[in-house]
Amino acid sequence: xxxxxxxxxxxxxxxxxxxxxxxxxxxxxxxxxxxxxxxxxxxxxxxxxxxxxxxxxxxxxxxxxxxxxxxxxxxxxxxxxxxxxxxxxxxxxxxxxxxxxx
Numbered sequence: 001x002x003x004x005x006x007x008x009x010x011x012x013x014x015x016x017x018x019x020x021x022x023x024x025x026x027x028x029x030x031x032x033x034x035x036x037x038x039x040x041x042x043x044x045x046x047x048x049x050x051x052x053x054x055x056x057x058x059x060x061x062x063x064x065x066x067x068x069x070x071x072x073x074x075x076x077x078x079x080x081x082x083x084x085x086x087x088x089x090x091x092x093x094x095x096x097x098x099x100x101x102x
Contacts, residue, residue, distance in 0.1 A: 001069075018055075025069050
């Protein structure tokens, strides 16, 4: 990746800690790879304070990408995936057995 998207990104310019659009494209590649066993860890990093939610959706990255990779679409997909994983109900920790009598 050449970094043109990073150079055109106002969020990256204003916040040096922002991971940047190019990192989000790479993160999505691994998040969607079913062989990768660290999906939740990667998603947590990509959805951190300096990850996809730092993007302000200016779409400069999409405009300047010479390979037409569309980093803004990758960022949107990671956002949706992150929000979806946060909204899934968590199983009860110490649920009583179905056969148990009170």
